[in-house]
Amino acid sequence: MIRIGAVAAHFGRDLEFGLQRVATLIDHARRSGVALLVLPDAALGGYLADLRHPDPESLPPALPVDDPHVRKVAALAAEMVVCFGFCEADGDQRYNSALCVTGDGVLGLHRKVHQPVGESIAYSPGERFAAFDTPVGRLGMLIDYDKTFPESSRALALDGAEVIASLSAWPTSITNRAPRMAQDRQSRLFDLYDQARAAENQVVLASSNQTGALGGMRFLGQAKVVGPGGDILARTWSKAGIAVAQIDVRAEIAIARRVLNHLTERKPEAYG
Template identity: 65%
Template sequence: MRVAAAAAHFGRDLTFDIGRIGVIIAHAREAGVSVLALPDGALGGYVHDLRAPDPADHRVLPPELDPGGPEVRAVVELAREMVVCLGFCEAGGADGERYNAAVCLTGDGVLGRHRKVHQPAGLAGVFASGDGFTAFDTPAGRIGMLIDHDKTFPEAARSLALDGARTIACLSAWPTSLTNRAPRMAQDRQARLFDLYDQSRAAENQVLLLSANQSGRHGSLHFLGRAKVVGPGGEVLARTWSKGGLAVADVDPDAMIDAARAVLHHLKERRPDLYRA
């Protein structure tokens, strides 16, 4: 099976975003990709600033979309046989809240959904938090999703692995450091952490991980790109750098995961009776 994670820039123009998604899916299809992870904010972009965006100022916030609405349906039509994961800002319905959300879909419709649980301090007043981590079945096996800050917390990816996820799609709009930006992106503290979390979450759970990220600039944020595919031993199988592109890898998830767990099986070796709640 061939899988891919994308680094690409998306903004407020939904027509442009859907067109760009179509181009990326077409390139992935030409490359024989079966599973594609797109960044957070692939429909409508991300916030302009992480420090203190005004939730009442809709100019600096992404458009709030219905997961069953025309924008997601347009991606369903583009996906066809491919499994595609992507992020957007979800309208909360009657409660009036908004969520940093993701869907996984094929041409048959939405297979799974996730709302980001862990909110950075500056966004706690902008997005409501999701209430859990659930894996779901797809034509490409059991998958779970994380969004941005979720992957900072080992418990998030572990919850998906315990729920049977063999592949985890991490969808991000992850920028360079806001407080101590390095002269070169490769030396930036957030670039190091972004890669470290990707490899750690894959290795500690012995799963395949697809890490997609925004690239380019949006408001005060400069996104890292650095999309990658990581194997169950924490090895980077394919990657992009700061500019847009596709990280593409040929994988056999079941064989790779079974081999990684043949001697040391981290999920079975846990001692939850000794862990503090």
């Protein structure tokens, strides 16, 4: 049995303030016995303030993987497995990236593949989905829009991922904002995708998200842990907090796949 925590919290441009918030969240999670903590996308430096027309002069700070701020998160993680998002600098390229770390260093890196309109002004796209081994099992990561596409999670599941960490800075609808967040189209889709991606692959999914606002963006929160049957085990709703669920990941996956095993019963030859 392990405890998985998915975070809903606000992060802006101030890197030092972001690190302090990360430290506080890790401390709270540690006191709750969490072994895997999934922080939101853009936890270091914040997300874009305008998704349709990003201002090149006010983009998130770009950090190399060996930046001191990144190393500080790994040091804070210590024995815990922690996933978090940041703007990665690699030469002249900028990526919307997620890192999975412990105190021993980097376990995995994912660069967001699928980009909504406008994001290509700020970031280069990633090119692949790959799972990796961690002290809490085999893990894969998604960022934001990646989870809209079933192939993203399926590629991770086929690569052996038992847990998918889905890190988001997911806003309310930009084109048709509802008066109440619960009625917002993107709010409904966010929950739908989380449950569907877990159920169709029969894996555990930990979904984090930003809260609050940045520029014209208003973020949903709605962090949650979803079981391999698509059932929500813990959630934060729209408020900031940590959704914590205790689960025997391999046992629950085995139960879900005991009769109907979606991965082994695929018919790839019929999908062309």
